[in-house]
Amino acid sequence: MSTSWLDEIKWTEDGLVPVIAQEAGSGQVLMLAWMNRESLALSVQEGKAIYWSRSRGKLWRKGEESGHEQIIHDIRLDCDNDVILLEVEQKGGIACHTGRHRCFFKQLQGDQWVEVEPVIKDPDTIYK
């Protein structure tokens, strides 16, 4: 399979691209993470989201420990070729490492960020 589609992406100086994961069905935006060329190619190959962890400096197979994998249904690229949007099935219904459904659980109310979404599962029981 040709890899020229990877060359069309405008990678950052660090060789990364921001990736938005949106849940199929609900349409909820679950998280934003980053991929490099290798992790995107692997994601397409395996049909599962494999990100690049900037903090750990290595491939991050989403759900590897937790089982909370993201099965890819659709992959989009934006007009500027520098942002990717994934439509995913979120295994276990938990995308966030805090044990919540998704990472966007803090809502701006007046001049405060308020946590408005519940913890579904204690992170201590998710990560052994």
Add this chain to the structure above:
Amino acid sequence: MSTSWLDEIKWTEDGLVPVIAQEAGSGQVLMLAWMNRESLALSVQEGKAIYWSRSRGKLWRKGEESGHEQIIHDIRLDCDNDVILLEVEQKGGIACHTGRHRCFFKQLQGDQWVEVEPVIKDPDTIYK
């Protein structure tokens, strides 16, 4: 109004934060852009999306020329405090500068990016 909520955001070295704009109602992810401290404060103050244009190095009042403003309904921050999600009403139904509803109109099909969403309005008639 206190601005400590702005201090809670983990800005990049360049003082920016990525911002996802999602359409209220349809749930479609329209675009990803960037904000700095000033543009986010102004967005909250005016209730409309005001981004920071990295290419032009200045405030980008979305819809200023085109009329395609984004009215903010909800503002979320993620678990790591480094990504913002806006729920917006997209005026004119066009978020993308190509005249399409949204920026994510290229779909990966096999090893090719294919444009799968129509141009609603010729950009030449949007920007005078």
